[in-house]
Amino acid sequence: MAAPIDVDEIPGPRGVPFLGNVFDIDSHSPVEGLVQMARQYGPIYKVSVPAGTRLMISDPDLVNEICDDARFDKKISAGLAVLSQSLAGRGLFTSETTDPLWQRAHNILMAPFSLQAMRDYIPRMLDIANQLTDKWTRLNPGDEVDVPASMTALTLDTIALCGFDYRFNSFYRDTPHPFVEAMVRSLLTAQARARRLPALNRLRIREQRQLGDDQTFMKDLVGKLISERRQQGGAADNSDLLGRMLTGVDPQSGKGLPDDNIISQCLTFLIAGHETTSGLISFAIYYLVKNPDYAKRARTEIDEVFGDSASPSYEQVHRLTYVLQILEESLRLWPTAPLSTRTPRTDTVIGGRYAVPAGIGLTVLIPMLHRHQGVWGADVEQFNPDHLSPQHKTALPPNAYKPFGTGQRACIGRQFALQEATLVLGMLLKRFELVDHLNYQLKTKQTLTVKPDEFRIQVRAREGRTLPRRGVAPTAARAAWAKADPAVPPVPATAQHGTPLRVLFGSNLGTAEAIANKLASEGTERGFAVILGPLDDHIDDVPADGAILLVCSSYNGTPPENGVAFCRWLRDPKTPKDACAGASYAVFGCGDTQWAATYQAVPKLLDTELEEHGARRIHARGAGDAEADFDGQYRAWHDGLWRDVAAALNLPSSAAEPASTAPRLSISIVNRQLTNPVILSYKAHPARVRENRELW
Ligand code: HEM
Ligand SMILES: Cc1cc2nc3c(=O)[nH]c(=O)nc-3n(C[C@H](O)[C@H](O)[C@H](O)COP(=O)(O)O)c2cc1C
Known part of the structure; x- marks a missing residue:
């Protein structure tokens, strides 16, 4: 194999001492200049600015490689560091992943x-x-x-x-x-x-x-x-x-x-x-x-x-x-x-x-x-x-x-x-x-x-397209999540039986991860000892005790970034056929029928491979389609989930249901005038209508 090319040998504009390529990059529209340089120097080139040297990459294979979170991480560049000091503090955008x-x-x-x-x-x-x-x-x-x-x-x-x-x-x-x-x-x-x-x-x-x-x-x-x-x-x-x-x-x-x-x-x-x-x-x-x-x-x-x-x-x-x-x-x-x-x-x-x-x-x-x-x-x-x-x-x-x-x-x-x-x-x-x-x-x-x-x-x-006037100002969407969410009332923790529950997710954009977070909270409320994490943190870790809930999406038929290695492990012919023996699991898939040919490809794969490696499906696989009634499909899958988990693990019914000793409902009387966000944000007060007449 040829000797690797060092950073020094990668092409790029020459620049000047100390300031590097500062003058080569137009401050009004730097990105257009950087695109021009890519056309000149190719899909990987080097630029230097006072904060250091950077390699600019636009080749799809190289980009695909550096997207691997196991080998690469986001870099908090000098620009992001200044943004953090001056404005954004330790907000999500400007923080180190290790924070x-x-x-x-x-x-x-x-x-x-x-x-x-x-x-x-x-x-x-x-x-x-x-x-x-x-x-x-x-x-x-x-x-x-x-x-x-x-x-x-x-x-x-x-x-x-x-x-x-x-x-x-x-x-x-x-x-x-x-x-x-x-x-x-x-x-x-x-x-x-x-x-x-x-x-x-x-x-x-x-x-x-x-x-x-x-x-x-x-x-x-x-x-x-x-x-x-x-x-x-x-x-x-x-x-x-x-x-x-x-x-x-x-x-x-x-x-x-x-x-x-x-x-x-x-x-x-x-x-x-x-x-x-x-x-x-x-x-x-x-x-x-x-x-x-x-x-x-x-x-x-x-x-x-x-x-x-x-x-x-x-x-x-x-x-x-x-x-x-x-x-x-x-x-x-x-x-x-x-x-x-x-x-x-x-x-x-x-x-x-x-x-x-x-x-x-x-x-x-x-x-x-x-x-x-x-x-x-x-x-x-x-x-x-x-x-x-x-x-x-x-x-x-x-x-x-x-x-x-x-x-x-x-x-x-x-x-x-x-x-x-x-x-x-x-x-x-x-x-x-x-x-x-x-x-x-x-x-x-x-x-x-x-x-x-x-x-x-x-x-x-547009001709003839004047929409009817809106009757009322839209109110804030209070509690709509509760509508979309399965009816899981907030409950006091039930008896802590401590049965292990792994809630594993594969997710790029957070849909599957958010569902996993929710399931983890529900598991904790029901007395399970919950471990929540990405699939890739659990390779060769599918034990027989307790239960495993998997929530995962697909990207062009392939796993999301934090599920790639787990899926590879499941499909590897060297993985023993009994690698998941005795484990009890259920899968929910987040997908989109726009990707018709590979709809739910990864959740399906997880569901079948786990079974083929000796695990026991305790609740039928669920599938949410972002093009359809995703919430309804999730609710349908969630119905009976905890009952099936408890039954499969021989747990008392209290592990499936919220504790029954405490009140199941709490009622708070809400004064709409005090809580309506439109009224609140305009600091509005009640007033008497003295006269009501048309102005023209
Ligand atoms: C078309 C609109 C948007 C585009 C193109 C966009 C693009 C991006 C990109 C490329 C990143 C990654 C940056 C990096 O690698 O350093 C990012 C991160 C981020 N974006 Fe957006 N964004 C958009 C809208 C939004 C909106 C509407 C919000 C919030 C309401 C938002 C909040 C964030 C946050 C908080 C991060 C950092 C996430 C983290 O590192 O944990 N973005 N965005
Ligand atoms: C680029 C891209 C490719 C996708 N490919 C598929 C696919 O092959 N099969 C599928 O069912 N859904 C596919 N989807 C839909 C996502 O899986 C779906 O939006 C899911 O809810 C995302 O979950 P996440 O936010 O947890 O990553 C794709 C979405 C995008 C943006």
């Missing part, structure tokens, strides 16, 4: 970001989307809309309302909310500081002071929301992310999140959740105004699915599969978070030839990865939603499409973003013609994320 608080927050937040939880956010998302459409409806002919600015207002207000029931009311203001001003200023400063030498940053005293003031202002505001929520006690509506962080307990450590970390998470959601999604909707609008045929096809779907509904439902939004394809194709050409940096856990060789030391930054240049002809075909540079049709998705090589990052550090907000963007694009196309009156030519601008620069259009109400 115990990252794991705790990840475990707690998986459920509120799962597909199942998305139903809860629809009313709040609709509330803000209606504000945008109302504003656009009232524009005069000839008025322009600044697309990225409108979408940034929309996504920021949406994440604030869904995140912590706070209204920035961006559509009702002439200038940004002071919190938004502080956040934007801090983000820009953090980015500038990441590009400078640390010594120069220390000299910028006024900048540091402003950063400190902004930080204090933002933390105080979120801190105040937390204390107000605590004061509301049992009457609080905790269905938003803040409520779930305040009440959530990590099943693994049994601990909740400290308040300062909750503040960091709220700031993180604002930062990570608004520009990315606003850029996505803006790019999609750009591609639609340039491709009227795709817009027409999308409108046909939207008219059919939405019909005359004034407020689309969760089911309707999730039936807009062509709109989703448009969004996914926009993310292919312009992934709005275009870089994701990994690092080897130990010195290693990648691609069989490049020797890379532990700790070096390996940055996936996602826009270039997504422009690989071998994967996408000759029209790779063209916008064509068929690139992301179900059939094409099925045929994609693993990790060839990566707009949301990878593995355990993948985007937790993916389903939130896609639901919000689908809903908004659906509503806009339903109501408006989008007019490219300036014949806009795409140029991008990059801050933390990338978006179209100076993109303005005109909008006109």
